[in-house]
Amino acid sequence: MAPRAERTVLAGARVVLPTGTVEDGRVAVEGARISGSAPESARTVDLTGHWVVPGFVDLHNHGGGGASFTSGTVEEVLTGVRTHREHGTTTLVASTVTGELDFLAHRAGVLSELVEQGDLAGIHFEGPFISPCRKGAHSERLLRHPDPAEVRKLLDAARGTARMVTLATELPGGIDSVRLLAEHGVIAAIGHTDATYEQTVAAIDAGATVATHLFNAMPPLAHRDPGPIAALLEDERITVELINDGTHLHPATLGLAYHHKGADRVALITDAMDAAGFGDGRYQLGPLAVEVTDGVARLVEGGSIAGSTLTLDTAFRRAVTVDRLPVEDVVRSISATPARLLGVDDRVGSLEPGKDADLVVLDEDFVLKGVMRRGEWIIEPKTA
Template structure:
């Protein structure tokens, strides 16, 4: 049976104002003009969030499978049809147990994979990461975790200046796992060495990094200027000034800029007291900050809100959609399967009203109830 979804269809090459997406089973079979349509809703590909710690009152960081299901379900309702579960810096035992617990969810398709944001990060740029758990990269430790995950581990964030970091980046790349650079105090040259070793993602560009300077450009200039690196951008108005968001997206382009949420459990929840990686977090006016020192501690963002923010700062709808779906899908090796409204790809769609609010979500050819 063929299903048809009509409206203003956003494709990687532009907008089909009178468009139609045809779906058979789990796949898109055709995307074409549909002249009889007038003033339809926006039809965009399902969002791909490659950096999220939880949402809806539930966290990925504790390694609880039921909580992970609930967090994924929350973000799915906001259009994120593909989601990585991001852990924070933790003891080996927690990383082991969380990876083992999430591996079945990856095989089931609830999660697209696991992301380790740490523990191989810089003490000087740890942000809301727990400094107690930071350590140098270990080939032995990571090798064991890769085996436990049995294909679940999809990305690891590393500070390239730490001893052993380049060897670990090479190991990750050899195993088909994305190496990301973040929470780093690296020099420009140290960052470039990490990129040369195979790193292809910048974890929340600008945040948790040495600030750029015209004589000491550091990681920001290296990552933003590297043709093979996709730069994560947290478009919540807290992590980045809107001018910075627009600047980075303009310099990197939509094919090298990925919107992410960096969401924590408080996304979609009231202000109050929460926890992230064993540290107390206070959420006030939707801003999440460590209770002890006020450092930004993730966000309360959802991907539909990130898309709205990107458009509001002047990024065109086709580019903003690529940044929310197509580019992050490609960044984690899934671009041949999902992330765009193209025949043959998985039928992940989000229907948005004129204000870019979510009306309904389709994943793998099925509308959410």
């Protein structure tokens, strides 16, 4: 990592601000924060021909760099964090997968320490409170109903660092668990669910606010049985996660979500597992074996998709170059919207004076060239 850019002005780039894109823009950095004016004696970095966008915020991530957030040591977790930072994710939530409740409580204790020291932005529990009908890459024998007392056990183990819990809210205890999460300021996310349209509406009314990887691990939209997808798309209280890796979603499906929700209610996520930024091979996702071939992760037994090997710089580039979304919309979905959901938008998610100097430099083809986090270059862009 390069030393902190104590006084730096990034000049000449297209800078994406909350109000729109500024041509030949300037971003002033002083210490760890964005400054309202260029500091005296600042070093100027000429980024003509580049884009400067806010650092990416990932709500849903199981690991990377060969390391698992679900089972890795502290150092292995930090390896995964560093891997994703090198791909532009400056704010990251660590996601678990289904396991024994005591094991998940123990993992929450480990991960909470990394939240408290600023390496992670929180913990997301994906499982065990999900439907066996839509389990995806989760061990069916470890699934359980969302008993509010057991949900509370995980929240207590996380010591205030839990940010989101994914639930199949149609299961016994689901609605009461949603209410419990809402009361504690934790996101109740509907996912890995076999719910009907009506059951999904009831969960939203109870306080659910996020759809875990919309379209995946839930019944498809049908003309006489709209299921959860219609309810999640039509309700403005719901923000939907999308995995834009070209495997989980067809571009038209992604476009449908944007059409109905808008960028302010779409959060681009990775749902990454260990292989992200690492390569093909055999991995473990919780107790299940995963084979990654050509960048696609599937369970060895059954062949279900097992998370992704996506990084958010790839998701960004695909959204602009393949899906043809406006750059400003992609920035909102990959930075501002997830930051708002996490309640950290006062510090990150947009390029504004006083916020953390978290930013990503992209070339004209939207290939990552630089990453700064809290004023320190993780990857320093090469300039002429």
